[in-house]
Amino acid sequence: MFKFTASEVRDLLIAFFVISLCFAIVNGGRDSNAVLSILPIVMVGVGAGFILHELGHKFVSMKYGYWAEFKLWPQGLIFALVTSFFGFVFAAPGAVYTYANYMTDEINGKISIAGPIVNIILALVFLALATSVYQSAFTSSNSLLIFIICATGYSVNSFLAVFNLLPIGNLDGSKVLTWNFGIWIVTIAIAGILTAASMTIGVENIVRMILGM
Template identity: 55%
Template sequence: MITFTRNEMRDLAIAFIVISIAFAISNVGLNVHGFISILPIVMVGAGIGCLLHELGQKYVAMKYGYQAEFKAWPLGLVIALATAFIGWVFAAPGSTQVYADNVSDEMNGKISIAGPMANMALALIFIAIASLAYPLKDHSMTLTLIYLICTVGFSVNSFLATFNLLPLYTLDGIKVLKWNIKYWIIIFAIAVIMLLTSISIGAENMVKLIISMSFIK
């Protein structure tokens, strides 16, 4: 059973809010009306993606018998908001701290990779739901909203997975790379393909492609 401290719940809530605001700003800039409109949509796609990333790592750590707690990184939160104004979010709101004297590179890698994989799984779930909602979205405001949330969720979580797998200090990628370079190459390559697909093709065109393929006999 996953348990949370009061401070951890506070930090998760802060990270959820700040990352959601940052991604909303990165999409609409200083357009207040656009910000208000897109924030609820981004809160589901980006905010939940951020939470599941950290909870995935916490779950794996606790599964192996370690005590783990998410701690917000104040500077990372400020950087996330600052970079949002240039249309690119430095999404490092904090990290899951594992309390143990000696954590091997293998264990550290397994814990770290759980976060990006949670984002990748969530991205695939989002694009699948978007494909189901798309044919009927013009007949229902609810389905239109679900479709918008899911397309944004796919793009944002593809970005979160790729960004966090970069082999840079403080990010998950460097820990996974130290553990197993083959696993890092495979997971990073898949994340990059997902991100480039969302950028080059676009989530809506992906949905149309998935729907057209589903009707191929």
């Protein structure tokens, strides 16, 4: 059964808010008014990306019969906040801990890859939604707001996917790479392409290309 402890819910909410604030700072710079205006928009993309990423780990862990619980890493939150003032976010606010006496590399790899796959799927869903409302965004303020939220959701989730797939330390990428090199290289390549497109071409231009404009 999919269960949460009170401390886990608290940790998820704290991490969700701080990471949202970090991405708002990156996008709004040091202008507090800009940060506050961007924050609600960022929270949608980050909220879906961060929460569902962690729930992906938790769901797969519990599917295999393990107890899994998200725990906050305060030092990671502070580091994320500090890096956001330098224009990027080192997003490591905490992790889902899986409690098991023994776990194979395959199961550990499948649990680890679940989070980044969720982010990749979300990025594509946000891109599809952004594409569907783009043309009406020129005449409707509601459609424009939806486009901005979806464009942010695409950018944030593609970044979260590629970041977590880096084979560094205790990030998901290290465990996926240990399990299966082929799956790791394909997954990080997809996430990397989505992120690179967001950073170089820009979401609006990607949408225009899809629409043939």
